[in-house]
Amino acid sequence: MSSGIRRLGPSDVPACLALATDRGWPAEEARWRLLLEVGEGYGWVAPGGALVGAVVLTRFGTRAGVVGLMLVRADHGGRGIGRALMEHLLDAAREVESVFLYATDAGRPLYEKLGFAATHEVATHLGVFEPSGPAGAPPRTELLAPADARLLYGPDAAALGLDRGRLLRRLPKFAQEVRVLREPDGRVTGYAAAWDNAGRTAVGPVVAPDPATLCALVDETARHAGRPVRLECPVGEDATVRAWAVRHGLRETGRCTFMVRGRPLPAGRRALPYAPFMQSLG
Known part of the structure; x- marks a missing residue:
């Protein structure tokens, strides 16, 4: 199987949980199922079919959308997979007026390069x-x-x-x-x-x-x-x-830092x- 981005669905939850565990995240099955039900999941598949990256977009009509569960498997870091996933998501959300997310210090530089601006912190x-x-x-x-x-x-x-x-x-x-x-x-x-x-x-x-x-x-x-x-x-x-x-x-x-791309939120x-x-x- 060739590598690339594809949509994620309920059948991908076990692979998403393995991906989360690899990065030290808790394996929250209910949370992944909720986001893949109400949102659009995108995954990066390595040659051979292994899921090595994931991100989810949840839309609130065309006014706004939120990015969540962005992660890349540890042994695939530094290869541009996270940026490719984000660019794919933003292209899919091009009609959404505002896209927002909660950024860690590690993720913030990438999001700034993609046009996100910080508005406030969340404790x-x-x-x-x-x-x-x-x-x-x-x-x-x-x-x-x-x-x-x-x-x-x-x-x-x-x-x-x-x-x-x-x-x-x-x-x-x-x-x-x-x-x-x-x-x-x-x-x-x-x-x-x-x-x-x-x-x-x-x-x-x-x-x-x-x-x-x-x-x-x-x-x-x-x-x-x-x-x-x-x-x-x-x-x-x-x-x-x-x-x-x-x-x-x-x-x-x-x-973490709350960041917005596009129009300010209401x-x-x-x-x-x-x-x-x-x-x-x-």
Whole structure:
């Protein structure tokens, strides 16, 4: 078999997991299946058929798309495979107005060469969560029934300015739980999801009307985790959420850089407090 780029599908998940393990990433089957279901996976195949590189594009209509799970097998590094995959993805996404990603320090130089510009940092917080006493939940919260995923569309679009309906429809099946914040008039104005992240509980995405309510939603979602909790926090002028996370046992363990290529993302993206789903999906 000749080498080159091809589309990835569900049958490629085992090869993707082997690729992730080779680079020291956890083998998260559910995560790969989610991204290959809602996004477009592209893989670099070496002579003989082995998968030695992968990347995924998830579109939110034509307004934006996010790049995730970009990796190349260790023994094939330095051969231009990562750049070739990214160029192929960007060509496939040429009608998308904004393409964004979360860059490590190692990956950032390549992304800058491809036209991505840094906008802000995102901090990863990890630790054993310490609840805010016996009643940390904000009022008016309830668990989301899987059939009610549409209730998430409004608050999510208000926070990001994007249509992520296709992803949100899949969220209740992927997550361990999704909790929504309901106003007295019945409107849902915020939500938080918790999902398994290689033996930890990742909390995200989270959307709320204000930082204090976002913290309360995280508290309610994380307090019964019984294992380490992970939370991604955008770094900006308001450090309320990050300071709260540290006070409750979630120390900062690293940062990545949020980068955008093309038009700036909608202003709504930073209009409401927001914690990302995962770095592969924004």
